[in-house]
Amino acid sequence: MKILAVDDDPIILELLAHFIETMTEHKLVMASCADDAIETIKTNAPGSFDCFLLDIQMPGTDGIALAGQIRTMDAYVDTPILMLTAMSEKDYIDAAFAAGATDYVTKPFEMFELKARLALVERAFAAREARTTKIFAAQKLNPSQETGTAPIDLFDPVALYEIDNLIDFMAFENYIRQLSRNDLFGSTAFAFTIRDIAQYHATMSPFEFYSLLTDVAEVISDTLGDGQFLMSYAGNGTFICITESGWQPDMKALGLSVNLTLAKTELFDNQGQQIEPRVCAGEAIRLMWKTSATVMDAISAAHASAEESVAAHEDAQKNAWQIGLTG
Structure with missing residues (x-):
């Protein structure tokens, strides 16, 4: 999977980069704020990213608002969004899921926990790809299908x-x-x-x-x-x-x-x-x-x-x- 991680803490980004490179086969792209993330999304082809990792507390636009912006994009209406944040209060949890988050992981997090969460996302991604293949196959057999x-x-x-x-x-x-x-x-x-x-x-x-x-x-x-x-x-x-x-x-x-x-x-x-x-x-x-x-x-x-x-x-x-x- 191609993952976009957004966090204003360079240590967290470095940690994520090391984790992705050594423990998974995924590709990581990094951004330090919401504005950089939106620009990165725009400069890549629609649907390029298979998962987003978002911090909540960032300068300017926070991660919850960013999740909402991502959900307005047709290419990412159902792409998994994982919040990686130190904010454990229920108000933040509610707001994040209401904005479109798929999962919520609080800092400090264990790398094995994050790996398990990403594995769930990867399985969901594979299932979605399989459904898409079946859809195209059905439409080829029945061109009159809506x-x-x-x-x-x-x-x-x-x-x-x-x-x-x-x-x-x-x-x-x-x-x-x-x-x-x-x-x-x-x-x-x-x-x-x-x-x-x-x-x-x-x-x-x-x-x-x-x-x-x-x-x-x-x-x-x-x-x-x-x-x-x-x-x-x-x-x-x-x-x-x-x-x-x-x-x-x-x-x-x-x-x-x-x-x-x-x-x-x-x-x-x-x-x-x-x-x-x-x-x-x-x-x-x-x-x-x-x-x-x-x-x-x-x-x-x-x-x-x-x-x-x-x-x-x-x-x-x-x-x-x-x-x-x-x-």
Whole structure:
């Protein structure tokens, strides 16, 4: 991979250069501030960099703002961004992930830890390259297939863009683990699952399905409002959220609010037919006192709870239909 490291501390840059040269096969490019980084990005071909390592506290534009600028560039909308910083306060962690960070490593860091994080990034990069190859192969076999939107596996997380407080699922998992190293007091996880998601997936084009996910995500984000939360799409029609500030959400009321807004929103497929997606909300699960080993289990439980809510809704609908036949 080709990596751009941005830090105003020459010692850190020298340390990173030594590490990259001796412990990995990656290529490192260095910049001492955000302005230099932007200039370096512009002078290289679009998509030249496969990963960014950003410090937060720098003269002028800080690393969080720089991450946000990088995310506005089409070539780097989903390129991994690792924050390497001495700032361990939760406000910085939240702001970094909200700006588009993929992972967060606090200084002083162990080189073996950084190597492990970069290995995860490298695997994600390889998986993305493999998906791109499959996309081009599919388009060659079927030239009529819509271009610009990759085939979407029903159960895979999908990156959705330009939605407030929604981040990539890999970044979401890293965010949760980062919180578990600090303080999860007051954090609550919950999820929403789109009903009939398998039917939508089977009958829609990739672009239509992606648009459906985006529309539902926007409604959920707007319903949650300006509160402190992060959300990610985890696959199979499920959006997982984590909130802060000790807020214990009323999931029944939230689900009703999301569905009321969806009912008022006119959504159509490519044939001009109106679609009416609805969601089911799962249980809210408190994350306080969870360890790093159990917090992801709690996130999985929130995910499963929303999908179980959909199954219960479907059973209730079937029972009501059967009662109507025999009544």
